Amino acid sequence: MTPQRILLGVTGGIAAYKSAELLRLLKKAGHEVRVVMTEGAMAFVQPMTFQALSGEPVRTSLLDPEAEAGMGHIELARWAERILVAPASANFLARLAHGMADDLLTTVCCATDAPIVLAPAMNQAMWRNPRTLRNVAVLDDDAQITRLGPDEGDQACGDTGPGRMLEPEQILLRLVADQPVDGPLGGRHVVITAGPTREALDPVRYLTNHSSGKMGYALADAARQAGARVTLISGPVQLACPAGVARIDVTTAEEMLSATSRAVDEGCDLFVATAAVADYRPAEVAGDKIKKTDGTVSLSMVPNPDILATIAARTDRPFTVGFAAETRDVAAYARDKMARKKLDMIVANDVSQSGLGFNSDQNAVTVFSGEGEARFGPSDKRALAVDLLDYISHTMNA
Template sequence: MKALSQRRILLGVTGGIAAYKAALLTRRLVEARAEVQVVMTEGACRFITPLTLQALSGRAVRRSLWDESAELGMGHIELARWAERVLIAPATADCLARLVQGRADDLLSTLCLATTAPVLVAPAMNHVMWAHPATRANCETLAARGVTILGPDDGELAERESGAGRMLEPEAIRDALAAHLAPQAGELAGRHVVITAGPTREPLDPVRYLTNRSSGRMGYALAAACVAAGARVTLVTGPTDLPVPDRVEAVPVETADDMHAAVFARVEQADVFIAAAAVADYRPARRETHKIKKDEAGSNVELVRNRDILAEVAAARPRPFVVGFAAETRDLETQARAKRIAKGADMLAGNLVGVDRGFDQPDNALYVCWEGGDCHLPQAPKTRLAEQLAQLISQRLSDAQTPDSTA
């Protein structure tokens, strides 16, 4: 892997049973010609010996902030400046909490405070610990600070239970690190991308409306990722509490009709249209002028269908490259493939939603399909998924514009 060759990776290993996977991860990184410096916590040394990782990395493992020979030259600062990436795998629940708190009472936590290198973490813990609100809040805080969270996977755990919390396999972590190091800027240079994000609100009366649980995070992350890839981005956004990313033109809307009008006023000049918004399928047939009183309200509200923005953009001629989204509660791949065809989209990204999944979460996983191909983007922060999706869009655009050599 060219992206890892000669790159300086500081691998932090913390005290969880998944520490045994750090041996294979070290081997895979070295095979890719990365320079690997392992830093272990005291707890990690109870699960795997430093000698093992020293033999695999070819470097003495660092363990203590109080190593007199290393710290004679302020070794922790030297290491922090040496690293091009800091990768912590496994990252326990305690490790995530310590990073959030900015602790600096051991070598690894001190390095993370002292480095300017991007930090990536691969969580590994019991599924109940992963689902705990404190852990979820910690992950959200770290993601907001720019830390990349890799995984975890869903599967069998060491305690013979099953669920989300299993550390990604070493090969997946290696590939994610390589992708993080690969150059991305300029992939969409010169393109105009129109993105919809967030929910819509369909008024019943002056104080009530129909809406959904969309936070807008995926659409906003896509806007930032497309700007980073060189695109000019217009974000047509329903009501959210999110800050507009830098260099993004935001067009605030409220209803599905508002969003429809805003999109079609701009999409003719777009190269790419990404429909990430959760647009209401229906709206009340009648909007009351005054607040509906309890004694006036009936048991039924008549609804009418809203226009299908995704399908209409896809049906227009000429039209941009069209990317849709599908939020499903089951049969994700089947539903996503069917929706892509039904809507006429060039690409569709599907995700599972439900309790503690999809909506209002800092991370997600996507199934992406297009004509003749598909792929899975594993659980990751939405910011990372947005970068990966922007890369896929860029690749599909390039493929569509490359003449068939066999023609």
């Protein structure tokens, strides 16, 4: 989503601890964020936490003589391009639904023309209460307001049911913003996987590969520059998230599949799978560190889910692009993979070549599709990403 000035409202509830992570993700995605906390929120999380993460003073009171000398609540209402309240408690929803302005957050909501996004969080019985549902119905009818969630599942009180606040990465993913329309991917949602996965052997060891994630991150940046809304599902890498890109961090192949499926569920036009996903994982993960012995050690392995094939097989499948990192017979293996997994396109590279591919800033690839094949590089991965996105978007629109 396009970087914006976002006012994050935090109300009272145990889910307030998740708001700190939400703030971190918003900042990482390039947004400027200011925080308003209610009195109830401060019972769960201290303002200093949000001040440290945002780099901005946290506002907590409507009757702050210093701030209100300059009509601080009006200034906040004008500053915000979007107001996001997460968590939004039952009490806050009730007051907002009835137009009350009895604290700083509700006053700002009443004074702003900016879109308001609510992420409810409360006990399942409170959510199901007819009075809460009536208040929610009023808010849902308000064109200025968008509601995200709540989710269902285990709750802090021990209950199970609807009322959980959506996870921070899901809130970031579902925020709707205007996108540039002058790029080849203007207004489209692009989901990209990048980096390696890790499969645990025991508490201190894991199986992985040499993927640095550089190609996937370069593609995410290029897609964002091409006007797309970009969701980047990333394995463990040492790379900064491109500005304006929503990144979801995962570790294992199963976690990557779950995050990718949720992202595609939100509506996806283009899926690009650059991640080097482990084909197998240990059948069992040892509870304690495996000790060295004089004998050999055998591992029983089971197949990991095939993320690329799973997305390509969906009835609502996006345009699906795979990557094939091979060490020999690159063209033959790539074409076979494209056919077996029913891909629209595959990008193949020979990682046996010195200085190209894994852990390198340079790469050279061959792209196979129904249109034939095309070669790109050797070149810097950032320049290569731009060329690839141009080629992919042309093929999608052909």
